[in-house]
Amino acid sequence: MNKYIKENEQRFIEELLDLLKIPSVSTDKKFKPDVLKAADFLKEKLEKAGADKVEICPTEGNPIVYGEKLIDKNLPTVLVYGHYDVQPADPIELWKSPPFQPEIRDGKIYARGACDDKGQMYMHVKAFETMMETGNLTCNVKFMLEGEEEIGSEHLVDFVKENKEKIAADVILISDTGMISNEIPSITVGLRGLSYLEVEVTGPNRDLHSGLYGGAVPNPLNILAEMIAALKDEYQCINIPGFYEDVEDLSREDRKAMAQAPFSLEDFKKEIGLKDVEGEVNYSTLERVSIRPTLDVNGIWGGYMEEGAKTVIPSKAYAKISMRLVPHQSSEKITQLFTDYFTQIAPKSVSVKVTPHHGGEPVVIPTDSVAYLAASQAYEDTFKRKPVPMRGGGSIPIVAMFKDELGLDSIMMGFGLDSDAIHSPNEHFGIFNYMKGIETIPLFYKYYAEMTKKAKS
Amino acid sequence: MNKYIKENEQRFIEELLDLLKIPSVSTDKKFKPDVLKAADFLKEKLEKAGADKVEICPTEGNPIVYGEKLIDKNLPTVLVYGHYDVQPADPIELWKSPPFQPEIRDGKIYARGACDDKGQMYMHVKAFETMMETGNLTCNVKFMLEGEEEIGSEHLVDFVKENKEKIAADVILISDTGMISNEIPSITVGLRGLSYLEVEVTGPNRDLHSGLYGGAVPNPLNILAEMIAALKDEYQCINIPGFYEDVEDLSREDRKAMAQAPFSLEDFKKEIGLKDVEGEVNYSTLERVSIRPTLDVNGIWGGYMEEGAKTVIPSKAYAKISMRLVPHQSSEKITQLFTDYFTQIAPKSVSVKVTPHHGGEPVVIPTDSVAYLAASQAYEDTFKRKPVPMRGGGSIPIVAMFKDELGLDSIMMGFGLDSDAIHSPNEHFGIFNYMKGIETIPLFYKYYAEMTKKAKS
Numbered sequence: 035m036n037k038y039i040k041e042n043e044q045r046f047i048e049e050l051l052d053l054l055k056i057p058s059v060s061t062d063k064k065f066k067p068d069v070l071k072a073a074d075f076l077k078e079k080l081e082k083a084g085a086d087k088v089e090i091c092p093t094e095g096n097p098i099v100y101g102e103k104l105i106d107k108n109l110p111t112v113l114v115y116g117h118y119d120v121q122p123a124d125p126i127e128l129w130k131s132p133p134f135q136p137e138i139r140d141g142k143i144y145a146r147g148a149c150d151d152k153g154q155m156y157m158h159v160k161a162f163e164t165m166m167e168t169g170n171l172t173c174n175v176k177f178m179l180e181g182e183e184e185i186g187s188e189h190l191v192d193f194v195k196e197n198k199e200k201i202a203a204d205v206i207l208i209s210d211t212g213m214i215s216n217e218i219p220s221i222t223v224g225l226r227g228l229s230y231l232e233v234e235v236t237g238p239n240r241d242l243h244s245g246l247y248g249g250a251v252p253n254p255l256n257i258l259a260e261m262i263a264a265l266k267d268e269y270q271c272i273n274i275p276g277f278y279e280d281v282e283d284l285s286r287e288d289r290k291a292m293a294q295a296p297f298s299l300e301d302f303k304k305e306i307g308l309k310d311v312e313g314e315v316n317y318s319t320l321e322r323v324s325i326r327p328t329l330d331v332n333g334i335w336g337g338y339m340e341e342g343a344k345t346v347i348p349s350k351a352y353a354k355i356s357m358r359l360v361p362h363q364s365s366e367k368i369t370q371l372f373t374d375y376f377t378q379i380a381p382k383s384v385s386v387k388v389t390p391h392h393g394g395e396p397v398v399i400p401t402d403s404v405a406y407l408a409a410s411q412a413y414e415d416t417f418k419r420k421p422v423p424m425r426g427g428g429s430i431p432i433v434a435m436f437k438d439e440l441g442l443d444s445i446m447m448g449f450g451l452d453s454d455a456i457h458s459p460n461e462h463f464g465i466f467n468y469m470k471g472i473e474t475i476p477l478f479y480k481y482y483a484e485m486t487k488k489a490k491s
Numbered sequence: 492m493n494k495y496i497k498e499n500e501q502r503f504i505e506e507l508l509d510l511l512k513i514p515s516v517s518t519d520k521k522f523k524p525d526v527l528k529a530a531d532f533l534k535e536k537l538e539k540a541g542a543d544k545v546e547i548c549p550t551e552g553n554p555i556v557y558g559e560k561l562i563d564k565n566l567p568t569v570l571v572y573g574h575y576d577v578q579p580a581d582p583i584e585l586w587k588s589p590p591f592q593p594e595i596r597d598g599k600i601y602a603r604g605a606c607d608d609k610g611q612m613y614m615h616v617k618a619f620e621t622m623m624e625t626g627n628l629t630c631n632v633k634f635m636l637e638g639e640e641e642i643g644s645e646h647l648v649d650f651v652k653e654n655k656e657k658i659a660a661d662v663i664l665i666s667d668t669g670m671i672s673n674e675i676p677s678i679t680v681g682l683r684g685l686s687y688l689e690v691e692v693t694g695p696n697r698d699l700h701s702g703l704y705g706g707a708v709p710n711p712l713n714i715l716a717e718m719i720a721a722l723k724d725e726y727q728c729i730n731i732p733g734f735y736e737d738v739e740d741l742s743r744e745d746r747k748a749m750a751q752a753p754f755s756l757e758d759f760k761k762e763i764g765l766k767d768v769e770g771e772v773n774y775s776t777l778e779r780v781s782i783r784p785t786l787d788v789n790g791i792w793g794g795y796m797e798e799g800a801k802t803v804i805p806s807k808a809y810a811k812i813s814m815r816l817v818p819h820q821s822s823e824k825i826t827q828l829f830t831d832y833f834t835q836i837a838p839k840s841v842s843v844k845v846t847p848h849h850g851g852e853p854v855v856i857p858t859d860s861v862a863y864l865a866a867s868q869a870y871e872d873t874f875k876r877k878p879v880p881m882r883g884g885g886s887i888p889i890v891a892m893f894k895d896e897l898g899l900d901s902i903m904m905g906f907g908l909d910s911d912a913i914h915s916p917n918e919h920f921g922i923f924n925y926m927k928g929i930e931t932i933p934l935f936y937k938y939y940a941e942m943t944k945k946a947k948s
Contacts, residue, residue, distance in 0.1 A: 061799035121801060128697075185799055212703070226702060230800045239764025240585070243914040245683065245885025246669070248815050249785035250776040252769050255810075256723070256788050262713060263720035307696025310840035312709050319707045328706035331713050332803050333794035338811060342518035342642055343687045343848040344578060345813055345886075346789050346914055353712075354795060356802055358705050383767040391800040428702025429802075457803055458698040 035168045035476055043469060046160045047143070049079065050468065053118075053152050054136040054145040060096060060119035060185045069096050069181050072118045072152075076159070076179055077101075083163035085177065091197075093189035096181030100200070103166070104174045110486045111174040112479065113203035114162075115432065115444070116155025116210065117183035120147035121457045128459035142462040149463035150456035154209035154449060155179060157471035165476050172483035176201055183210075186392020187432050194439050204486070205405040206436050207478070209471060211426050211448030216466060218296055219413040221406070222446040224324065224425030225433055227359035227396035229369040230332075233376060234387040235261070235351045241337075244345040252383035254351035255336050261386075262353065264379050265329055269315040272329050272357075274375045280362040284325055292320060295422060305453055324425040328358040354391075358429065365393030365431075394431020397444075404485045405445045412477035413447075416470060447471075447478065492625045492933055500926060503617045504600070506536065507925065510575075510609050511593040511602040517553060517576035517642045526553050526638050529575045529609075533616070533636055534558075540620035542634065548654075550646035553638030557657070560623070561631045567943045568631040569936065570660035571619075572889065572901070573612025573667065574640035577604035578914045585916035599919040606920035607913035611666035611906060612636060614928035622933050629940035633658055640667075643849020644889050651896050661943070662862040663893050664935070666928060668883050668905030673923060675753055676870040678863070679903040681781065681882030682890055684816030684853035686826045687789075690833060691844040692718070692808045701802040709840035711808035712793050718843075719810065721836050722786055726772040729786050729814075731832045737819040741782055749777060752879060762910055781882040785815040811848075815886065822850030822888075851888020854901075861942045862902045869934035870904075873927060904928075904935065 039046075058072035059065040073090050076099045080088045085101035096119060104111070123133035123146045131137035136145035143153065158177070165171040178201055180190045194201065211222040237252040267273055284292075297320050303311060313322040322328070336351035338344035357368055373388045380386040400406065401423050413421040426446075433444045449471040455461045496503075515529035516522040530547050533556045538545045542558035553576060561568070580590035580603045588594035593602035600610065615634070622628040635658055637647045651658065668679040694711040695704070724730055741749075754777050760768060770779040779785070793808035795801035814825055830845045837843040857863065858880045870878040883903075890901045906928040912918045 061801065062797065122795075122797060124795075124797070125698075184801075228702075228802070230802070232800075237765070240912065240917075241582070241915040242763060243885065244785075244787045244789060244813060245685075245815060245883070246909050246913075247763070247780060248787045248813075249783055250768050250770045250779035251763065251765060252767070253787050255791050256719060256786075259716040259719035259788065259791070260723075262716035266713070266717075306699060306704070306708065308694070308708060308840065309842065310709070310838075311707050312838060312840045313707045322707035323704060326706055328701070329713075330701045330705045330710050330802075330804055331716065331794065332701060332801060333796045333805075334712050334716070334808070335792045335796040337788065337790035338579075338581075339790045339792040339809075340519065340579060340581070343689075343811065343813070344518065344641075344789060344914065345685070345687070347787055348790075351791070352796075354800065356701060356705075356800070358702060381767075381769065383765065383769045385766065426702070428700065452703050455697060456703075457700040457801065460697070 035164050035170055036473065038164050038168050039469065039472055046472065047465060050143065050153060050156050051136045053156060054147055055134055057134045058119050058181065059122050060182055061122050069119060073097050073099050073181060076118055079159055080177060083159055084166035091193065093193055095189040098190060098193050099179040100177060102176040103171060105171055106174065109173050109483060110204040111176060111202070112482065113176045113178060113201055113206045114158045115206055115208045116158060116179045117151045117181065118155065118179055119181040119184050120150070120152065121184050125459060130460055141466065142464050144460055144462045146461055148461050149450040149454040150461065151183065151210045153463035153468055154471065157209060157449065157468060158475060160472045161475035164472065165479065170476060172479045176203060188392065190432060191435055194435065198440065203442065206442050206444040208430065208444050208446050209448055210430055211428065211446045212450040212452055213448055214296060214422060214424065215451065219417045219419060219421040220424040221409055221413070221421045222426040222448055223399040223401055223423045224361065225397050226429050227363060227365050227434065228356060228394045228429040228431060229359065229365050229372060230356040230391040230393060231369065231372060232354050232389045232391060233352065235380070236349060236385045237383065238347065238349050240349050242347040244347045247347055251347060252381060253347045254384060255348060257381060257384055258336070258351040258353060261376065261379055262331055270313055272327070274371050276371050277368065280364065281327060281360055282362050289321065293318065295320060295424070325360055327360050327363060329355065331355050359396050361396045361398050363396060365395055369393055392431065394429045395434035397434045397437060399443050399446070403443060404489055405443065405482060408481035408485050409445050409447050409478050411481045412474050415477050416474045447475065492621050492627055493930065495621050495625050496926065496929055503929065504922060507600065507610060507613050508593045510613060511604055512591055514591045515576050515638065516579050517639050518579050526576060530554050530556050530638060533575055536616055537634060540616055541623035548650065550650055552646040555647060555650050556636040557634060559633040560628065562628060563631065566630050566940060568633060568660040569939065570633045570635060570658055570663045571615045572663055572665045573615060573636045574608045574638065575612065575636055576638040576641050577607070577609065578641050582916060587917055598923065599921050601917055601919045603918055605918050606907040606911040607918065608640065608667045610920035610925055611928065614666060614906065614925060615932060617929045618932035621929065622936060627933060628936065630936045633660055645849065647889060648892055651892065655897065660899065663899050663901040665887065665901050665903050666905055667887055668885065668903045669907040669909055669911070670905055671753060671879060671881065672908065673921070676874040676876060676878040677881040678866055678870070678878045679883040679905055680856040680858055680880045681818065682854050683886050684820060684822050684891065685813060685851045685886040685888060686816065686822050686829060687813040687848040687850060688826065688829060689846045689848060690810050690812060692837070693806060693842045694840065695804065695806050697806050699804040701804045704804055708804060709838060710804045711841060712805060714838060714841055715793070715808040715810060718833065718836055719788060727770055729784070731828050733828050734825065737821065738784060738817055739819050746778065750775065752777060752881070782817055784817050784820060786812065788812050816853045818853045818855050820853060822852050826850055849888065851886045852891035854891045854894060856900050856903070860900060861946055862900065862939060865938035865942050866902045866904050866935050868938045869931050872934050873931045904932065
């Protein structure tokens with residue numbers, strides 16, 4: 035297969051660049067035509083690669099692209115999940131090249147979605163093509179590619195519930211996470227969950243002149259700032275009553291094992307230009323981004339934001355606030371606890387509205403399953419090093435949903451890097467990583483088929 | 492004169508509407524041509540009304556419109572100050588009629604600048620016309636109309652310094668404040684000063700994914716909120732060391748006298764839709780907006796502010812923060828104290844940039860001067876009620892500057908109302924108020940000339 039991959043490398047890259055040119059941003063409805071265009075693109079490429087029954091399944095939101103190749107009902111079935119929607123590109127002025135005009139610099143493809151998740155998802159399409167063209171497909175395979183991951187996968191849930199037979203499989207395969215470095219591969223075996231809320235604080239019924247009213251009326255900007263400050267204490271612990279109730283304390287041994295993972299605090303700081311890290315007291319940086327829950331303001335706005343000075347006391351202030359959750363915490367419960375607390379700490383001079391956005395449950399994946407071991411062996415073959423099982427800090431809410439609805443674990447074979455700037459300006463994906471993914475994925479199929487057969491016999 | 496005013500009322504209103512159609516917003520450079528258009532408009536109208544030596548005096552910023560009518564060097568000279576620039580109109584979607592397409596509803600003119608200050612400034616042009624046309628001009632008069640009041644009057648300062656002889660006068664007359672109600676006239680005898688700063692908090696050198704980094708890196712949005720919260724204590728006192736050092740405590744008698752001013756807390760709350768007022772402990776609402784200094788966030792922004800959810804930890808967070816100052820506080824000193832404190836309370840994981848915008852010094856005007864007494868008598872004639880001397884909460888920085896540079900007090904004959912929504916959507920100015928101003932101003936000239944003559948003899 036490696037010969038086929040080498041010979042087609044240029045075309046594999048060019049096809050990805052074509053996909054990246056489509057601004058399939060799902061958070062903003064004005065990009066809907068592009069979202070549909072990206073779905074069409076994938077339908078065509080799956081058909082070309084040899085998939086059967088390829089269809090664009092409409093939902094009440096963005097469609098799901100489905101395709102399959104069932105070769106033998108005695109062989110295990112792999113359900114590939116990925117998403118073709120991307121995050122918004124703003125702030126656009128910080129991009130060195132336009133976010134939807136992909137550019138290759140220093141062996142990396144720069145574009146919105148280059149890594150998350152168009153690049154990592156498209157590796158699977160090209161790995162499938164490779165297996166088909168070289169006669170190496172060793173498992174049945176189904177593709178389920180959605181267009182709403184960045185906005186909470188709302189309609190994927192319905193699709194999964196309504197199509198359990200169609201998408202029945204033995205394991206789910208996802209590339210939407212990262213690895214430690216190009217030298218040290220890793221497989222994500224834990225994901226944080228997410229609660230995401232938008233808050234609105236209203237003081238006076240209209241914008242006021244701060245000279246005439248300042249000092250005597252509730253300023254929603256000051257009050258929102260004070261309420262946000264009240265969400266954490268001086269030790270950076272979250273003040274919401276009950277927030278830590280379901281958080282599992284890792285044993286000393288587990289924490290010790292984690293501390294062995296290769297990690298340089300200096301490199302971490304340097305790479306993102308930090309003078310210092312900060313976070314919950316008594317936990318290391320690696321722990322803070324993986325086994326501990328967090329609370330971050332993701333956006334805040336209100337009042338006068340243009341050039342110059344305007345002495346206004348605005349009527350309203352807004353913020354988007356999200357919390358990353360760890361295993362056993364429930365997104366729904368935390369969303370409710372946040373709402374109760376945030377409403378309760380508001381001074382009676384203002385009114386507060388809390389609107390939940392999408393959430394997701396935290397998950398842990400076993401490392402002793404056939405699927406995990408097959409993935410581990412595949413990485414070992416291509417990287418010449420056993421991958422490290424890692425808990426990731428990010429959230430892929432659908433992983434918990436797949437477990438609940440289908441009873442299936444997901445194998446998260448990520449090939450991206452933390453430095454890929456996903457969700458940021460200048461998102462990129464190394465050509466090394468893209469090609470390594472296309473090379474490694476078929477080996478997962480190979481070992482998964484072999485090990486399943488062995489386990490059965 | 493009243494006959495002339497009545498006969499020309501319709502034209503006086505129409506001319507003001509024409510002026511209001513020009514979006515002479517000074518905070519945003521893209522409106523520069525409109526700013527110049529407004530200056531041209533005033534030049535033409537002053538000339539038509541009979542002023543001599545009318546000119547548009549260029550500055551490094553927006554020009555100053557100057558004109559004069561010197562009738563007798565033995566008569567006192569009144570220097571009329573006003574400004575033809577306006578605040579930005581945003582949020583534009585909250586205007587019932589477009590901000591620069593003036594509309595009369597319920598006897599009020601709705602437009603940006605209707606009151607602040609085009610409406611109030613243009614009363615003087617029409618009062619001057621009336622005195623000229625009816626042979627009633629009793630003082631020498633000079634007009635100095637600027638286009639940068641809303642951005643700090645930076646170049647007016649230079650103009651005043653360089654043209655002391657040209658603008659020499661006995662008193663300055665300004666209509667850029669309000670009165671208590673249409674039944675209870677008042678004259679502003681105190682103004683708060685202003686310090687206005689913009690702050691920028693930088694955490695990581697780029698926007699980060701909150702899943703990968705959340706919990707371990709300084710989030711500038713959370714930190715800015717915490718820093719803002721740290722600016723006030725639980726009693727709504729300002730925490731900046733030294734902030735209250737120069738604040739004069741009013742005597743019990745003075746506070747008692749203030750408490751006699753007609754004021755309904757219920758009406759105040761109802762008019763701006765407040766559930767409750769709030770402010771510095773131990774002070775009344777009227778005190779909080781006049782004799783006490785304040786700190787308000789006027790704008791805040793950072794991170795993801797669009798529709799939907801984005802799990803980003805932004806690199807930067809911003810706020811605009813202003814403080815209203817009372818007599819004896821110095822704008823420069825407070826700006827420095829704020830900067831020192833704000834920098835000092837920043838956690839070492841972030842960097843902070845503080846940029847001062849314009850400031851202004853607080854002032855107090857004596858109530859026993861000839862000019863004050865003349866103004867008081869003029870209001871008494873037209874309102875059939877003696878005006879109440881009031882300390883205003885707003886800032887007109889140039890009033891302190893005029894005192895410093897020219898040694899002149901300003902008489903602040905305001906005809907607007909607090910409910911005129913200046914600096915807000917749906918700014919308006921009552922036709923009653925506009926016409927009452929045109930009627931009252933000539934009486935000031937009459938009494939000022941008479942009383943000056945009497946005082947001299």
